[in-house]
Structures are given as structure tokens and as C-alpha cells.
Amino acid sequence: xxxxxxxxxTIHPSDxxxxxxxxxxxxxxxxxxxxxxxxxxxxxxxxxxxxxxxNYIKNQIINIVxxxxxxxxxxxxxxxxxxxxxxxxxxxxxxxxxxxTFKDEAYQEDSxxxxxNLEKSNLVVRIAFKTADEYLYINVxxxxxxxxxxxxxxxxxxxxxxxxxxISEAFEEVLDxxxxxxxxxxxxxxxxxxxxMPPEAFRIYRKNDLTIAAIAIPQTMDKIRSRIQxxxxxxxxxxxxxxxxxxxxxxxKLCANPDATIKEIANAxxxxxxxxxxxxxxxxxxxxxxxxxxETIEDAVKIIGVKGINTLLLATGVHKVLDARYKRSESxxxxxxxxxxxxxxxxxxxxxxxxxxxxxxxxxxSDIGYIxxxxxxxxxxxxxxxxxxxxxxxxxNLLEEISLGLSHSTLxxxxxxxxxxxxxxxxxxxxxxxxxxxxxxxxxxxxxxYLADCMVEIDKNRxxxxxxxEDVLEYFxxxxxxxxxxxxxxxxxxxxNQIQAM
Numbered sequence: 001x002x003x004x005x006x007x008x009x010t011i012h013p014s015d016x017x018x019x020x021x022x023x024x025x026x027x028x029x030x031x032x033x034x035x036x037x038x039x040x041x042x043x044x045x046x047x048x049x050x051x052x053x054x055n056y057i058k059n060q061i062i063n064i065v066x067x068x069x070x071x072x073x074x075x076x077x078x079x080x081x082x083x084x085x086x087x088x089x090x091x092x093x094x095x096x097x098x099x100x101t102f103k104d105e106a107y108q109e110d111s112x113x114x115x116x117n118l119e120k121s122n123l124v125v126r127i128a129f130k131t132a133d134e135y136l137y138i139n140v141x142x143x144x145x146x147x148x149x150x151x152x153x154x155x156x157x158x159x160x161x162x163x164x165x166x167i168s169e170a171f172e173e174v175l176d177x178x179x180x181x182x183x184x185x186x187x188x189x190x191x192x193x194x195x196x197m198p199p200e201a202f203r204i205y206r207k208n209d210l211t212i213a214a215i216a217i218p219q220t221m222d223k224i225r226s227r228i229q230x231x232x233x234x235x236x237x238x239x240x241x242x243x244x245x246x247x248x249x250x251x252x253k254l255c256a257n258p259d260a261t262i263k264e265i266a267n268a269x270x271x272x273x274x275x276x277x278x279x280x281x282x283x284x285x286x287x288x289x290x291x292x293x294x295e296t297i298e299d300a301v302k303i304i305g306v307k308g309i310n311t312l313l314l315a316t317g318v319h320k321v322l323d324a325r326y327k328r329s330e331s332x333x334x335x336x337x338x339x340x341x342x343x344x345x346x347x348x349x350x351x352x353x354x355x356x357x358x359x360x361x362x363x364x365x366s367d368i369g370y371i372x373x374x375x376x377x378x379x380x381x382x383x384x385x386x387x388x389x390x391x392x393x394x395x396x397n398l399l400e401e402i403s404l405g406l407s408h409s410t411l412x413x414x415x416x417x418x419x420x421x422x423x424x425x426x427x428x429x430x431x432x433x434x435x436x437x438x439x440x441x442x443x444x445x446x447x448x449x450y451l452a453d454c455m456v457e458i459d460k461n462r463x464x465x466x467x468x469x470e471d472v473l474e475y476f477x478x479x480x481x482x483x484x485x486x487x488x489x490x491x492x493x494x495x496x497n498q499i500q501a502m
């Protein structure tokens with residue numbers, strides 16, 4: 001088969017999906033890391049791992065591959081830079097002189113000519129996929145030999161990686177401003193450790209005139225991440241979180257009684273002034289999209305319905321428990337209200353589900369684990385956010401799992417299990433950042449919550465369309481960027497109009 005060249009990259013064979021289905025080798029090759037290349041990497045790794053039922057480590061492997069690709073491109077760019085400066089990279093003094101200015105000059109706004117020279121050169125990066133001996137091999141290859149001094153530095157990083165307690169400790173100690181294989185490499189090894197892979201699953205070596213960063217993934221990896229150690233402080237905190245409010249549980253039982261009247265339910269809620277205020281506030285929020293302003297609890301029950309009131313009772317109860325125990329949560333709740341509004345509207349706009357109340361609730365409560373983490377590990381999470389921004393990582397769960405042993409999604413699910421919440425809601429919370437792992441019967445709601453969350457993150461410039469799960473976009477017929485942007489604009493304007501009308 002011939003290669004298929006698409007914009008800024010080449011795939012060989014062009015029918016890479018057929019190659020995967022037939023356990024054949026294939027590769028992607030390119031000069032620079034463009035959005036098109038990034039999209040191709042995500043799609044190829046996703047498809048490759050999915051074929052072997054290993055999609056649960058997709059996010060981790062994608063981030064590792066992207067880090068290795070960036071390092072490989074930087075190595076190639078370094079050769080171009082040294083050539084333009086008439087420096088010999090193999091001479092110690094020339095290497096020192098070149099590295100003093102490389103980072104500052106090669107990545108400035110006026111450095112386009114350096115990248116243009118790279119594009120015209122024969123220096124490329126290839127991601128090669130191969131299946132053999134019950135292993136999946138993903139090799140990131142660039143066609144310049146790594147210098148011995150650089151290889152020694154990398155091997156030192158590898159020895160240290162498994163010793164760090166969390167990524168912020170690594171960030172403080174080993175970030176190397178002159179080289180590209182510092183923090184990123186440490187992260188790769190810490191990710192490997194936390195998904196149960198040994199250090200030998202990853203190595204970087206020189207072969208003739210090539211530098212190869214090799215990842216070896218067993219086809220029979222145990223899906224239970226036995227190596228993950230949850231921070232003891234967080235486990236203790238789950239045990240100490242108060243029980244769900246008894247008065248709300250009693251009203252929920254009343255709502256479940258088919259013989260209960262609207263007046264009886266309204267009277268039961270009205271006995272608690274704080275609960276009454278909270279329910280009315282939520283009922284009139286920008287997220288719930290009621291036709292007219294709700295003035296009384298009885299009106300709320302009539303307009304929203306018993307199912308809707310039950311949803312608001314759950315949300316209010318969670319809010320009450322968390323706000324009484326934790327601080328620093330207001331910004332998280334603001335994002336949650338917006339996410340819930342988007343999810344509610346998506347479920348109606350795209351006519352994908354009748355369970356709009358449940359979708360609203362799941363979206364509203366999907367980040368409660370983050371509220372707990374933020375209160376317990378504020379300084380660490382702040383460091384993780386800084387590192388994510390520094391490294392361009394789009395999935396906050398990734399760094400949380402490296403440093404804390406679990407993500408805020410998993411923590412949220414654990415809290416809901418403690419409160420004996422609906423198992424469906426628990427699963428949605430657990431999977432809302434990893435929609436490809438959701439059980440088939442929950443896929444629709446998980447996809448809606450995930451899509452709403454992506455839009456909120458894009459609004460805050462913390463996410464990009466290119467990172468959205470391909471399956472989710474296809475499910476909602478949003479693979480075309482214009483279609484996605486149009487829906488996003490409609491939802492954002494609707495939400496902002498509701499806010500202004502309040």
C-alpha cells in the first residue's frame with residue numbers, strides 16, 4: 001500500500017484502520033507538531049488501544065506519546081538551530097554556546113524561519129505502531145542520534161522517576177530549562193507507575209542514526225490498577241463526611257409516594273426555611289430554564305414536577321453538606337451551574353434523552369470530588385494546575401491520579417456511594433471525564449455531561465475542540481467544527497440571557 005499524506009503528516013499504510021484490524025504495522029510521520037498532527041495522534045492511539053480493549057489507558061498513553069513527540073521535534077529543531085548558528089552540536093564548547101540561547105531564540109515569535117527550515121529538511125518524527133509477542137509497541141522515532149550527554153541525563157531522570165511522591169515534588173526538583181526531557185519524562189514514568197506498568201516498559205535508546213523512545217504495553221494488562229495508592233488523608237476524609245441530611249431524605253420518600261399530593265410535598269419542604277430558599281434559588285437559576293419565575297414551593301412543585309423537585313432536593317442536600325464543611329468551593333459551583341445548564345439544554349436541543357432532570361443533576365454534581373480535593377489539597381492542586389498549564393495537559397484527572405492516586409471523578413463516585421445514591425448517578429460521575437469507558441446503557445447521559453463540561457472548559461480557555469473525544473462528537477453529529485461552534489454559541493447565549501434576566 002502507498003502512504004496517505006494528509007496536510008502536515010503522512011500515514012502508512014493510508015488504511016491504518018485496516019492495518020490495526022489485521023495486526024499489521026503502521027506509522028504516522030511528520031516534521032512539526034501541528035493541530036492536525038495532534039488530532040491524528042489522538043485518533044490513531046484511540047483506535048489502536050480500542051482494538052485491544054485497552055481504551056481505559058488511552059488518556060495516559062496519549063499524553064506520554066505527545067510528550068515524547070515534543071521532545072523528538074525539539075531534538076530535530078536543535079540540529080537546525082545549531083546549523084543556522086554554524087555550531088557543531090558534537091563539540092562540547094559549541095554545544096554549551098548553542099544551548100545558552102536555543103530555548104529563547106527557537107521558540108520566540110520571530111523564530112518562524114527556524115521551523116520553516118525544519119519543514120524543508122529531512123528531519124522527521126515517526127510514531128510507529130507494532131504488535132508482537134503479546135505486546136503493543138508504540139515507538140517515537142526521530143532520525144538524529146541522541147548525544148551521549150543527553151542520554152545520560154535522561155537515564156538519570158528515569159532512575160529518579162519512581163521515587164517521587166507526587167508530580168509537584170518532581171516539578172520543583174528536576175525541571176531543566178535547557179532540555180526537553182525533564183519534567184515531561186518524569187511525568188511519563190509516574191503515569192506508567194500508576195497504571196501498573198514496570199519501569200522497563202519505557203526506554204529511550206540510540207540505534208545507529210536514530211533515537212527511539214519505546215513504549216511496551218502488555219496486551220493482557222490487568223484493568224484493576226492495583227498499583228494506585230489512594231492518599232490516606234482523602235480516604236479518612238470520605239469516612240468523616242457527614243451523612244446526607246435526614247430531613248431531605250424524608251421529603252424524598254414523600255416524593256416517591258404516589259399518593260402524596262403537591263400540597264403535602266410543598267408543606268414538608270416549607271418546614272425548613274433554609275431548604276425552601278435553596279430550592280427556589282435552584283428552580284429559578286439559569287440552569288433550570290423554567291418558563292416563568294417561581295415564587296413559592298407549591299408553584300415549584302407544579303411547574304417542575306415531583307421528579308424535578310427530587311432532583312433539586314438531591315442537589316440542595318449535597319450543596320448543604322459540602323458548603324458546611326468545605327471552603328473555596330464557590331468557583332466550582334459556578335462552573336457546575338453552567339455545566340448543568342448546558343447539559344439540560346443539550347438533552348432538549350438534540351432530543352437525545354427524556355431524562356433531562358437527571359442529566360441536569362449529574363452535570364451539576366459531577367465535580368463534587370474536586371470541592372473536597374480543593375479543600376484538602378489546595379496547594380497541591382494549585383501546583384498541578386500550574387504544571388498542566390506549563391505542559392499543555394488538557395486532562396486534570398491525569399495529574400490528580402499521578403499525585404493523589406485517584407481523580408476527582410473517582411472521589412465523587414466514592415462520596416455518592418457513601419450516601420447510597422443511585423448507582424446510575426455514581427457511574428455517570430465516575431465516567432464523565434472518560435466517556436469511552438461508560439457502560440452502554442449510560443453512554444447517552446455520560447456523553448451529554450462530558451460535552452457540557454468540555455464547553456464550560458472551552459469558555460474558560462482551559463480546553464480545545466481538538467481534544468474532545470471523537471466518539472462523543474460523532475454521536476452528536478458534531479465532528480464538523482462549525483456545527484460544534486454553532487451549538488456552543490446557542491447554549492452560551494441562552495445561559496447568558498437567563499443570567500441577565502435573573
